[in-house]
Amino acid sequence: MTKPKVLISDKMDPNAARIFEARGCDVDVITGETPEQLIARIGDYDGLAIRSSTRVTAEILEAATNLKVIGRAGIGVDNVDIPAASSKGVVVMNTPFGNSITTAEHAIALIMALARQIPAANARTQAGEWPKNDFMGVEVTGKTLGLIGAGNIGAIVASRALGLRMKVVAYDPFLTEERAIEMGVEKVDLEALIERADFITLHTPLTDETRNILSRERLERTKKGVRIVNCARGGLIDEAALKDLLDSGHVAGAALDVFAKEPAKDSPLFGTPGFICTPHLGASTTEAQVNVALQVAEQMADYLVNGGVTNALNMPSLSAEEAPKLKPYMALAEKLGSLVGQLAHGNLTRIGIEVEGAAAQLNIKPITGAVLAGLMKRYSQSVNMVNAPFLAKERGLDVREIRREREGDYQTLVRVKVDTEQGERSVAGTLFGKTQPRLVDIFGIGIEADLTGDMLYVVNEDAPGFIGSIGSLLGKNGINIGTFHLGRREAGGEAVLLLSVDQPINQDVMKQICDTPGVKVVKALSF
Numbered sequence: 001m002t003k004p005k006v007l008i009s010d011k012m013d014p015n016a017a018r019i020f021e022a023r024g025c026d027v028d029v030i031t032g033e034t035p036e037q038l039i040a041r042i043g044d045y046d047g048l049a050i051r052s053s054t055r056v057t058a059e060i061l062e063a064a065t066n067l068k069v070i071g072r073a074g075i076g077v078d079n080v081d082i083p084a085a086s087s088k089g090v091v092v093m094n095t096p097f098g099n100s101i102t103t104a105e106h107a108i109a110l111i112m113a114l115a116r117q118i119p120a121a122n123a124r125t126q127a128g129e130w131p132k133n134d135f136m137g138v139e140v141t142g143k144t145l146g147l148i149g150a151g152n153i154g155a156i157v158a159s160r161a162l163g164l165r166m167k168v169v170a171y172d173p174f175l176t177e178e179r180a181i182e183m184g185v186e187k188v189d190l191e192a193l194i195e196r197a198d199f200i201t202l203h204t205p206l207t208d209e210t211r212n213i214l215s216r217e218r219l220e221r222t223k224k225g226v227r228i229v230n231c232a233r234g235g236l237i238d239e240a241a242l243k244d245l246l247d248s249g250h251v252a253g254a255a256l257d258v259f260a261k262e263p264a265k266d267s268p269l270f271g272t273p274g275f276i277c278t279p280h281l282g283a284s285t286t287e288a289q290v291n292v293a294l295q296v297a298e299q300m301a302d303y304l305v306n307g308g309v310t311n312a313l314n315m316p317s318l319s320a321e322e323a324p325k326l327k328p329y330m331a332l333a334e335k336l337g338s339l340v341g342q343l344a345h346g347n348l349t350r351i352g353i354e355v356e357g358a359a360a361q362l363n364i365k366p367i368t369g370a371v372l373a374g375l376m377k378r379y380s381q382s383v384n385m386v387n388a389p390f391l392a393k394e395r396g397l398d399v400r401e402i403r404r405e406r407e408g409d410y411q412t413l414v415r416v417k418v419d420t421e422q423g424e425r426s427v428a429g430t431l432f433g434k435t436q437p438r439l440v441d442i443f444g445i446g447i448e449a450d451l452t453g454d455m456l457y458v459v460n461e462d463a464p465g466f467i468g469s470i471g472s473l474l475g476k477n478g479i480n481i482g483t484f485h486l487g488r489r490e491a492g493g494e495a496v497l498l499l500s501v502d503q504p505i506n507q508d509v510m511k512q513i514c515d516t517p518g519v520k521v522v523k524a525l526s527f
């Protein structure tokens with residue numbers, strides 16, 4: 001049998017190559033190549049091991065004719081086009097915990113560096129100035145740290161900050177009161193955090209929701225003298241606004257490990273008084289790099305040699321026997337979870353997963369995993385069907401599974417119920433033709449829809465002419481409708497319109513839909 005071939009394309013601890021070889025893979029280490037060079041080379045490889053420098057785009061995946069697995073020695077996978085990898089059948093794995101402590105420690109180091117202006121004081125002292133009177137610092141003891149994102153790294157930062165006798169207030173839509181109490185932090189909403197924090201530190205992935213989370217408007221509402229740290233992802237902060245507010249003195253200090261554009265070689269922030277930066281060093285300790293290198297090589301080799309799946313972001317872990325029966329239900333479950341995640345606002349505290357009829361005869365754990373993965377995927381890049389139940393438990397989400405005999409019209413039904421701040425809401429779906437997922441109930445309104453691609457969700461008052469007005473509004477804006485699904489509570493009552501479109505709907509068109517008479521709720525969805 002020929003050995004699987006692995007390419008390590010980013011600088012990685014040498015333990016990774018050793019493990020690949022010990023586990024029966026051939027390995028090449030070729031770092032720093034251009035995309036064109038990687039495109040020319042990638043066709044030879046079964047596995048690609050990366051950190052954050054290699055961008056695995058759709059073009060690279062197109063050329064990767066033998067590729068079976070991409071392993072990220074680290075956490076963030078925003079440099080991998082996961083939908084493109086999935087559609088090519090390439091498994092994407094990461095190492096969700098290996099560098100968390102190290103990154104949290106970097107955030108704490110930057111908080112201390114800001115409080116005492118250590119980099120500037122160091123530079124001027126070594127230049128022979130002895131500027132003892134120019135660097136009055138602040139104590140962190142008793143100060144309020146605003147934590148945006150209370151996942152793995154955020155929780156470690158909170159524990160260290162509490163040790164420094166800071167008060168920690170945290171904003172995270174998935175943080176429950178119980179988990180906040182366990183962490184010793186006060187759960188707050190984002191606006192309260194912005195107004196109360198003396199220091200702010202970011203620990204979220206970069207998603208459509210978190211992009212620009214520290215916008216100009218929010219930065220302007222921070223406390224005068226606030227100090228800000230970002231060791232998560234560039235793009236979370238409006239860098240131009242940060243520069244203006246540092247210049248005006250409203251923001252006393254900012255420390256960035258990550259930038260919207262990396263490598264950052266000419267940022268306008270460079271040289272601004274109060275500004276500190278490091279070149280994406282959050283994960284750069286010997287300990288973390290050994291952890292992630294060993295783990296990624298073990299996981300990738302296990303997949304290439306034995307077919308075992310661990311920490312995959314786009315594939316469930318399943319035995320060969322169960323897989324074919326469960327897969328269509330899992331696809332349905334993932335879509336229902338994703339729908340609820342996109343539509344339910346506020347803090348989710350309880351999730352009920354009811355499986356009825358044919359599906360209830362199977363092992364429903366993967367169905368639960370798929371619902372939770374769908375539900376949480378907009379909050380965390382690292383979530384998958386394997387780790388979603390664990391993450392839900394860790395965050396204190398109350399997950400209830402119920403299986404029952406067939407009761408209603410459908411041979412099989414999967415229902416997802418969530419308790420939100422607006423009360424209980426539920427959606428349900430079934431399989432058509434044994435394999436095709438279909439939504440059949442949305443918040444108590446019967447409908448029949450395939451959840452796929454870009455979609456538009458509208459709640460409106462049922463009235464003559466409404467559907468035509470939405471159709472012509474989309475047509476006027478050059479947006480082609482793929483499928484069109486309708487449901488209503490009763491004639492003249494609340495109605496739901498769910499349609500698939502051939503391209504994402506921009507903000508301007510969303511606003512026009514919002515302004516259409518009779519519209520109560522509008523949301524762009526993506527599956």
Ligand SMILES: NC(=O)C1=CN([C@@H]2O[C@H](COP(=O)(O)OP(=O)(O)OC[C@H]3O[C@@H](n4cnc5c(N)ncnc54)[C@H](O)[C@@H]3O)[C@@H](O)[C@H]2O)C=CC1
Pocket residue numbers: 074075076077096099100103148149150151152153154171172173174175203204205206209210231232233257258280281282283284378379380381382
């Ligand atoms: N600078 C560096 O070298 C490193 C950076 N990172 C980055 O740190 C970030 C956090 O990593 P982990 O803690 O491991 O991830 P995680 O998935 O454990 O936690 C992320 C948290 O962000 C929360 N979140 C999602 N959307 C949110 C929103 N709109 N507002 C507030 N919170 C939101 C999630 O609920 C979750 O609790 C990732 O972006 C990762 O890529 C990770 C390692 C090294």
Ligand SMILES: O=C(O)C(=O)COP(=O)(O)O
Pocket residue numbers: 051052053073074075076077099280281282283284
């Ligand atoms: O793990 C992550 O998300 C990181 O950002 C670490 O990036 P790196 O592996 O140091 O390029």
